[in-house]
Amino acid sequence: MADHRRPESEAEPADRVARLTVAVTERDHAQGPGDASVTLVEYGDFECPHCGRAHPVIQEIQRRLGEQLRFVFRHFPLGEMHRHAQHAAEASEAASSQGHFWEMHDALFEHQQALGDRQLAEYAGQIGIDESRLQRELIDHVHASRVRQDFMSGIRSGVNGTPTFFINGVRHDDPWDLDTLLAVLTAAAGGRPRTDA
Amino acid sequence: MSIPSTAADTTPHGALAAGTQAPDFSLHTTPDQLVSLSDFRGRPVILAFYPADWSPVCGDQMALYNETVSEFQKFNAELLGVSVDGSWCHVAFAHERHLHFPLLSDFEPKGQVARLYGVYREQDGISERALFVIDADGIIRWSHVSPIGINPGAEGILRALESLPQESQHG
Numbered sequence: 251m252a253d254h255r256r257p258e259s260e261a262e263p264a265d266r267v268a269r270l271t272v273a274v275t276e277r278d279h280a281q282g283p284g285d286a287s288v289t290l291v292e293y294g295d296f297e298c299p300h301c302g303r304a305h306p307v308i309q310e311i312q313r314r315l316g317e318q319l320r321f322v323f324r325h326f327p328l329g330e331m332h333r334h335a336q337h338a339a340e341a342s343e344a345a346s347s348q349g350h351f352w353e354m355h356d357a358l359f360e361h362q363q364a365l366g367d368r369q370l371a372e373y374a375g376q377i378g379i380d381e382s383r384l385q386r387e388l389i390d391h392v393h394a395s396r397v398r399q400d401f402m403s404g405i406r407s408g409v410n411g412t413p414t415f416f417i418n419g420v421r422h423d424d425p426w427d428l429d430t431l432l433a434v435l436t437a438a439a440g441g442r443p444r445t446d447a
Numbered sequence: 448m449s450i451p452s453t454a455a456d457t458t459p460h461g462a463l464a465a466g467t468q469a470p471d472f473s474l475h476t477t478p479d480q481l482v483s484l485s486d487f488r489g490r491p492v493i494l495a496f497y498p499a500d501w502s503p504v505c506g507d508q509m510a511l512y513n514e515t516v517s518e519f520q521k522f523n524a525e526l527l528g529v530s531v532d533g534s535w536c537h538v539a540f541a542h543e544r545h546l547h548f549p550l551l552s553d554f555e556p557k558g559q560v561a562r563l564y565g566v567y568r569e570q571d572g573i574s575e576r577a578l579f580v581i582d583a584d585g586i587i588r589w590s591h592v593s594p595i596g597i598n599p600g601a602e603g604i605l606r607a608l609e610s611l612p613q614e615s616q617h618g
Binding site: 268328329330331401402405406407408409410411 | 508510518544547599600601
């Protein structure tokens with residue numbers, strides 16, 4: 251057995267460019283047109299402070315790029331490090347099952363310091379969905395497998411922390427400040443910056 | 448957080464390659480508990496050498512593995528983190544981060560196991576950020592050295608585990 255070498259094993263440099271292995275489909279949470287010229291996928295964690303900082307950056311980019319951009323959010327909760335992250339992700343899925351994913355997504359990022367179960371239910375009330383149904387679904391972990399599917403699709407795509415972004419399916423390894431991200435997205439969208447936004 | 452590399456840190460390395468017998472070792476995982484590689488014969492082992500407890504990228508890497516331990520267990524594989532930190536340091540780090548896998552202390556003689564695997568950085572006294580997937584017979588089936596500032600993620604490990612022959616996964 252010792253002589254069964256795997257010649258591909260050491261050849262790593264060629265695949266340093268990480269790509270999204272699970273394509274964006276109908277199952278994803280997306281904002282923007284399906285035929286947008288650029289798709290930005292974020293793997294994020296609602297309790298991760300870096301994701302919290304990225305949230306207004308993404309919103310500004312959405313304003314600037316308008317219909318040129320499709321933005322997709324996938325879950326990547328590091329639940330052992332952020333003890334509310336898993337439930338927060340499940341709460342957003344619970345909101346999604348009532349047709350209000352993005353409202354909950356925004357509420358969670360705007361209240362990163364208050365993500366206990368009671369507060370999750372409060373946000374449900376504030377965005378006008380059924381609070382008790384959300385609480386029941388959290389207790390029963392109805393949406394845990396969906397969250398885990400996102401997480402594993404991230405692992406298989408080379409996500410190594412949060413937030414990790416993919417632009418048209420290729421991992422963005424550079425900084426994600428507004429100027430950098432906007433420049434890269436604008437170039438990926440065909441280099442037509444909007445000035446009227 | 449993913450920290451971009453500042454330089455092409457791809458110096459040629461001497462990490463033991465696939466096909467090599469994994470050198471056995473015994474290291475402390477707690478101040479009064481030793482772990483040997485041979486304890487795990489019959490199961491795949493993932494050795495994750497990392498530069499230091501507490502440094503940001505390492506923390507992220509170990510946090511990530513903490514979330515994927517259950518995936519490794521599907522292959523009956525044991526994950527062992529290894530750094531030159533002392534075992535009391537490991538205890539505090541594992542406690543603070545709620546780590547669910549052992550951290551081994553390559554502390555005395557410092558870096559001896561990292562040297563055995565060809566991943567010790569003489570210039571700064573820490574190990575490379577290096578991964579080894581070892582099969583049930585103790586043969587290295589995959590190895591990978593990341594740039595020191597880059598968290599390699601878990602995809603390479605899972606791919607390597609998937610390529611192990613079935614009998615190698617379960618002894």
